[in-house]
Amino acid sequence: MALTWPQGIRSAGVASGIKSDGALDVGLLVVEEPAAWAGTFTKNGAAAAPVEWSRSLLGSPLRAIVVNSGNANACTGAAGLDAVVATVAAVADRLRCSEREVAVASTGPIGVRLPAGKIAAALPDAVGQLSDAPGAMADSIMTTDTRRKISTATVGGCSIVGVAKGAAMLAPNMATMLAFIATDAPLDALALQPALNVAVKASFDRISVDACESTNDSVFLVSSGRGPQVDEAGFNAALTAVCWDLAEQMVRDAEGGSRLVRIEITGAQDEERAVAFGRSVAASALWRAALHGADPNWGRVLAALGSVDRKLDLSQMRLDIAGHVVFEHGEPAGSLSEAAVAMQADEFTVTCTVGPTDVSVEVLTTDLSPDYVTLNAGGMS
Amino acid sequence: MALTWPQGIRSAGVASGIKSDGALDVGLLVVEEPAAWAGTFTKNGAAAAPVEWSRSLLGSPLRAIVVNSGNANACTGAAGLDAVVATVAAVADRLRCSEREVAVASTGPIGVRLPAGKIAAALPDAVGQLSDAPGAMADSIMTTDTRRKISTATVGGCSIVGVAKGAAMLAPNMATMLAFIATDAPLDALALQPALNVAVKASFDRISVDACESTNDSVFLVSSGRGPQVDEAGFNAALTAVCWDLAEQMVRDAEGGSRLVRIEITGAQDEERAVAFGRSVAASALWRAALHGADPNWGRVLAALGSVDRKLDLSQMRLDIAGHVVFEHGEPAGSLSEAAVAMQADEFTVTCTVGPTDVSVEVLTTDLSPDYVTLNAGGMS
Numbered sequence: 001m002a003l004t005w006p007q008g009i010r011s012a013g014v015a016s017g018i019k020s021d022g023a024l025d026v027g028l029l030v031v032e033e034p035a036a037w038a039g040t041f042t043k044n045g046a047a048a049a050p051v052e053w054s055r056s057l058l059g060s061p062l063r064a065i066v067v068n069s070g071n072a073n074a075c076t077g078a079a080g081l082d083a084v085v086a087t088v089a090a091v092a093d094r095l096r097c098s099e100r101e102v103a104v105a106s107t108g109p110i111g112v113r114l115p116a117g118k119i120a121a122a123l124p125d126a127v128g129q130l131s132d133a134p135g136a137m138a139d140s141i142m143t144t145d146t147r148r149k150i151s152t153a154t155v156g157g158c159s160i161v162g163v164a165k166g167a168a169m170l171a172p173n174m175a176t177m178l179a180f181i182a183t184d185a186p187l188d189a190l191a192l193q194p195a196l197n198v199a200v201k202a203s204f205d206r207i208s209v210d211a212c213e214s215t216n217d218s219v220f221l222v223s224s225g226r227g228p229q230v231d232e233a234g235f236n237a238a239l240t241a242v243c244w245d246l247a248e249q250m251v252r253d254a255e256g257g258s259r260l261v262r263i264e265i266t267g268a269q270d271e272e273r274a275v276a277f278g279r280s281v282a283a284s285a286l287w288r289a290a291l292h293g294a295d296p297n298w299g300r301v302l303a304a305l306g307s308v309d310r311k312l313d314l315s316q317m318r319l320d321i322a323g324h325v326v327f328e329h330g331e332p333a334g335s336l337s338e339a340a341v342a343m344q345a346d347e348f349t350v351t352c353t354v355g356p357t358d359v360s361v362e363v364l365t366t367d368l369s370p371d372y373v374t375l376n377a378g379g380m381s
Numbered sequence: 382m383a384l385t386w387p388q389g390i391r392s393a394g395v396a397s398g399i400k401s402d403g404a405l406d407v408g409l410l411v412v413e414e415p416a417a418w419a420g421t422f423t424k425n426g427a428a429a430a431p432v433e434w435s436r437s438l439l440g441s442p443l444r445a446i447v448v449n450s451g452n453a454n455a456c457t458g459a460a461g462l463d464a465v466v467a468t469v470a471a472v473a474d475r476l477r478c479s480e481r482e483v484a485v486a487s488t489g490p491i492g493v494r495l496p497a498g499k500i501a502a503a504l505p506d507a508v509g510q511l512s513d514a515p516g517a518m519a520d521s522i523m524t525t526d527t528r529r530k531i532s533t534a535t536v537g538g539c540s541i542v543g544v545a546k547g548a549a550m551l552a553p554n555m556a557t558m559l560a561f562i563a564t565d566a567p568l569d570a571l572a573l574q575p576a577l578n579v580a581v582k583a584s585f586d587r588i589s590v591d592a593c594e595s596t597n598d599s600v601f602l603v604s605s606g607r608g609p610q611v612d613e614a615g616f617n618a619a620l621t622a623v624c625w626d627l628a629e630q631m632v633r634d635a636e637g638g639s640r641l642v643r644i645e646i647t648g649a650q651d652e653e654r655a656v657a658f659g660r661s662v663a664a665s666a667l668w669r670a671a672l673h674g675a676d677p678n679w680g681r682v683l684a685a686l687g688s689v690d691r692k693l694d695l696s697q698m699r700l701d702i703a704g705h706v707v708f709e710h711g712e713p714a715g716s717l718s719e720a721a722v723a724m725q726a727d728e729f730t731v732t733c734t735v736g737p738t739d740v741s742v743e744v745l746t747t748d749l750s751p752d753y754v755t756l757n758a759g760g761m762s
Contacts, residue, residue, distance in 0.1 A: 045693030046683040075683050075695060077712030110680020111713050215684050285666060285749075286757055293758025299491020302427040302456050303596050312426030314456060331458030332492050368666075370751030376667055377674025 003152060004132040006159045006184035008032045008224025012129040013140030016122035018070040018108075018115060026119055027067040027140035028091070028126040029180055034061035034101060035222050038192035040200045042217035048074030049081045050104040051218060053088070059189065063101040065180060065220055066091050066119065069141050069165070073106040073114040074215040083116035090120035094127050105178050105218045107143055107165060138163035141178055144375065147253050151245035155238040158185040158227035162242045166250040177204060179219045179246055184227030185235050195236045196221045203243035206275065207251050207364045208282040219243075251364040256372030260347040261291055263363045267316075267355035273309070277354060278363030280304040288368035296339035298326045305352060316355050322348035384533060385513040387540045387565035389413045389605025393510040394521030397503035399451040399489075399496060407500055408448040408521035409472070409507040410561055415442035415482060416603050419573035421581045423598035429455030430462045431485040432599060434469070440570065444482040446561060446601055447472050447500065450522050450546070454487040454495040455596040464497040471501035475508050486559050486599045488524055488546060519544035522559055525756065528634050532626035534619040539566040539608035541616075543623045547631040558585060560600045560627055565608030566616050576617045577602045584624035587656065588632050588745045589663040600624075632745040637753030641728040642672055644744045648697075648736035654690075658735060659744030661685040669749035677720035679707045686733060697736050703729035 005011060011029045019025040041047065041055050050073055054065075066087060073080050084104050092099040106114065129136070138148040142165050149164040166177030187195070200219055221239070252260050263281045268274035281287060287300040298319050306312045319327040322342035325334040342348060349362075386392060392410040400406040422428065422436050431454055435446075447468055454461050465485050473480040487495065510517070519529040523546050530545045547558030568576070581600055602620070633641050644662045649655035662668060668681040679700050687693045700708040703723035706715040723729060730743075 043691050044684060044687035045690045046687030046695060072680070075680055075708065075711075075713070077695070077710070079712065110678075110684065111708070113713075215680070215687065285753075289754045289757035292754060295758060297491075299453070299456055299596070303425060303491065306425035306427030306596065309426045310424055314427060314458070327456065327492070329458070330456075331460065332456070332494075368754055370754045372666075373670045373673060373749055373751045373754065376670035377676060 003134065003150060003161070005134055005161050006182050006224055006227065008184055008226040009182040009222070010130040010132055011134055011137035012126045012131065013136030014122045014125045014129065016068070016118040018068055018118055024136060024140035025068055025070045026122050026126060027137040028130065029065045029137060029182065029222070030095065030130055031063055031222055031224050034063055035224055036187065036189045036192055037062045037220060037222040038189060038196040039221070040196055040219045042214060044215050046075055046215045048072055048106060048216045049076065049084045050106045051216060053084045054103040054105065054218060057100060057103055060100060062103055062222055063097040064091055064095055065103040065105065065222070067105040067141055067178065067180070068114070068119055069107050069143050071106060071108040071112055071114045072110045072216050074110040076111065076113055079113050083114040086116040087119050090123055094123050103220065105216070107141060107178050107216050110215060134161060134163050137180070141165040144255050145253055149246055149249040149253070151242045151249070153238040153242050155185065155234045156228060156230040158183060158230050160238050160242050162246055164246040164250065177217055177250060179204070179243070181219070181221045181239070181242060182224070183221070184224045185230045186225040186227060187223055187232070187235065191232060192221050192223060195232070195239050198236060199240040199243040202240050203247040206278065206362065207247045208279055248364060251366055254366040255375050256369040257366030258369060259291065259345065259367050261365050261367065262349040263365060264349050264351045264360065265363070266351060266353045266360045267357050268359050269355065269357060271359055271361060274359050274361040275363065276308050277305055277352065278361055280308045281350070281352065282363045282365035285368055288365065291343070291367035292369050294340055294343035296321050296326055296336050296343060301350065301352065302327070305354065318353040320351040384515065384531060384542070386515055386542050387563050387605055387608065389565055389607040390563040390603070391511040391513055392515055392518035393507045393512065394517030395503050395506045395510065397449070397499040399449055399499055405517060405521035406449055406451045407503050407507060408518040409511065410446045410518060410563065411476065411511055412444055412603055412605050415444055416605055417568065417570045417573055418443045418601060418603040419570060419577040420602070421577055421600045423595060425596050427456055427596050429453055429487060429597045430457065430465045431487045432597060434465045435484040435486065435599060438481060438484055441481060443484055443603055444478040445472055445476055446484045446486065446603070448486040448522055448559065448561070449495070449500055450488050450524050452487060452489040452493055452495045453491045453597050455491040457492065457494055460494050464495040467497040468500050471504055475504050484601065486597070488522060488559050488597055491596060515542060515544050518561070522546040525636050526634055530627055530630040530634070532623045532630070534623050536566065536615045536619040537609060537611040539564060539611050541566070541619050541623050543627055545627040545631065558598055558631060560585070560624070562600070562602045562620070562623060563605070564602070565605045566611045567606040567608060568604055568613070568616065572613060573602050573604060576613070576620050579617060580621040580624040583621050584628040587659065587743065588628045589660055629745060632747055635747040636756050637750040638747030639750060640672065640726065640748050642746050642748065643730040644746060645730050645732045645741065646744070647732060647734045647741045648738050649740050650736065650738060652740055652742060655740050655742040656744065657689050658686055658733065659742055661689045662731070662733065663744045663746035666749055669746065672724070672748035673750050675721055675724035677702050677707055677717050677724060682731065682733065683708070686735065699734040701732040
């Protein structure tokens with residue numbers, strides 16, 4: 001059975017010419033009726049114009065989201081907001097709805113003026129191609145992504161379907177990413193927003209590729225309300241699962257990354273501290289370089305943990321890399337050569353047992369490769 | 382005139398065999414008489430045994446500092462402290478002083494047991510070679526450093542001479558580094574410690590190579606007291622100049638770095654905020670990759686600033702890269718191609734004008750190169 005959006009949701013993806021290679025670069029998601037929705041957005045002080053616009057819509061119903069790739073429309077001044085307004089007006093005109101029912105998202109290079117006319121010109125095609133298949137929209141939001149990212153879950157008789165993009169500028173505080181999630185679960189904004197907050201905190205906030213926060217991060221959750229009543233706890237769990245799956249797909253597709261590494265922190269005093277530990281290890285350029293070389297240089301893990309907790313108790317600490325203990329009872333332990341062999345896998349877990357509690361969280365990262373640098377060393381001029 | 386230590390200070394550097402290639406790896410600095418000193422040390426929770434030992438000596442006089450490279454003696458458990466005690470005992474025995482008058486520092490790989498016997502065996506040579514020339518000691522502390530780092534200043538009739546090492550794992554909170562600074566200015570520990578605190582905060586705390594904090598950072602300032610009285614303000618300024626010069630030498634020699642980049646933050650509300658801005662830009666892997674490619678991708682600078690200030694006022698902001706304006710009045714400005722050409726220099730300044738005040742600080746960084754990754758991707762197993 002082909003993957004489809006929940007009932008009442010349709011999307012399209014078209015090529016407007018923003019991307020010079022002719023790839024899909026404009027996505028449109030439409031709800032049949034004005035719909036309840038929730039959103040989380042970058043906290044960055046240089047947030048892009050589309051973020052400012054979409055955030056301002058929270059609390060009122062939504063009919064459509066229009067998204068472009070190939071241009072972030074960030075740090076573009078008054079022209080940036082003009083481009084948003086022009087785009088929104090064009091969509092509202094096509095769909096015969098209010099401009100305030102149209103959200104916007106953009107992703108791509110910062111600081112380049114967005115040619116809003118190209119989006120408007122592509123809208124007839126986009127509207128004409130609206131369907132219940134999410135694939136074209138998922139493709140239209142890709143930048144340096146090499147694979148489309150889609151995830152789905154069912155809860156009761158309802159479904160949750162999300163598409164996302166994100167391959168670098170990925171840091172906690174949602175990472176540089178866009179995600180568009182739709183459901184038919186009949187929940188209002190007052191139920192959707194806390195569900196999304198919790199899901200984002202437990203997923204997109206727990207991945208780190210380069211610890212660089214972005215100007216355009218946006219996660220949308222929109223409901224057509226067409227499905228049967230669902231249990232809210234079950235919905236929340238399913239939503240978190242979709243977000244986690246999308247987050248994991250982002251890390252797997254990270255720029256220059258060759259392996260997915262799960263940083264598991266166990267035994268911290270509370271979840272907040274555990275996440276801080278995990279992020280610090282996941283953000284260490286030195287440890288991520290070691291991951292690239294399959295080098296079990298665990299001292300870099302301890303240094304990253306010690307930068308979070310100034311009073312780290314090494315005697316309580318145990319480190320396992322890819323299933324091999326390398327540090328225990330305050331001292332080196334086990335076999336580095338065995339760990340090194342296991343680190344050549346495409347995917348493995350680094351378990352940091354930092355204390356005696358049963359608190360456990362996982363933060364995802366990837367290795368830091370020469371390719372990451374090369375990919376990010378040019379292109380603006 | 383050859384560079385010499387202040388009167389009353391001598392040093393040596395010898396090869397003990399800790400480094401397998403036979404390079405100098407043990408340094409010894411000796412003061413004629415028990416001397417006043419100050420120290421600043423890593424705040425990392427996984428601080429190495431030598432750090433714990435030396436920090437415990439603060440407040441009592443010092444006769445000698447023994448340092449080894451090629452092994453950090455960090456995260457080595459009880460054996461690590463045993464190695465420190467054995468080393469200190471051997472030095473005290475040679476110099477006929479108290480063990481509590483001997484400080485220790487180590488730098489190199491974490492988690493490898495330190496062969497203290499090799500240091501003890503090399504001590505007769507080291508003591509025999511003590512002289513007023515700092516070069517051999519400066520060489521003996523090098524790890525991935527490619528150049529020795531020495532700086533000197535005079536104040537009144539006194540001198541300040543420092544040697545240092547540091548090439549990666551360089552982050553604020555002193556960066557991964559060792560520095561040994563000596564003076565003959567007749568100041569007691571109560572004067573030396575605040576002077577050193579201020580100097581470190583304005584120098585080693587303002588460099589960032591990979592934002593990785595280390596387990597072994599130590600800065601020592603020791604006075605033979607043999608010089609004439611000096612003006613304390615003048616002394617403080619000269620000490621800060623020496624520390625800044627050593628910090629700059631570290632960034633110039635950073636692993637894999639090909640250019641020195643000064644991140645100048647002007648106009649912030651206060652110095653603390655300015656330093657936070659500077660560190661964030663200096664730590665951005667994406668911006669540092671762009672620096673490597675001489676790519677004026679200034680959006681990454683704004684994103685880094687915006688991660689510090691959630692309410693950044695872009696209309697107040699101006700960015701200049703290597704003397705070329707690229708962003709002003711909330712909008713892209715100037716010529717990217719001119720900036721790109723200027724970025725090919727070995728050294729340039731990125732000026733971020735974030736507001737109207739005259740607060741100005743500089744944070745030093747370097748580009749992120751594929752070589753950095755390659756250099757740090759192997760070696761433990």
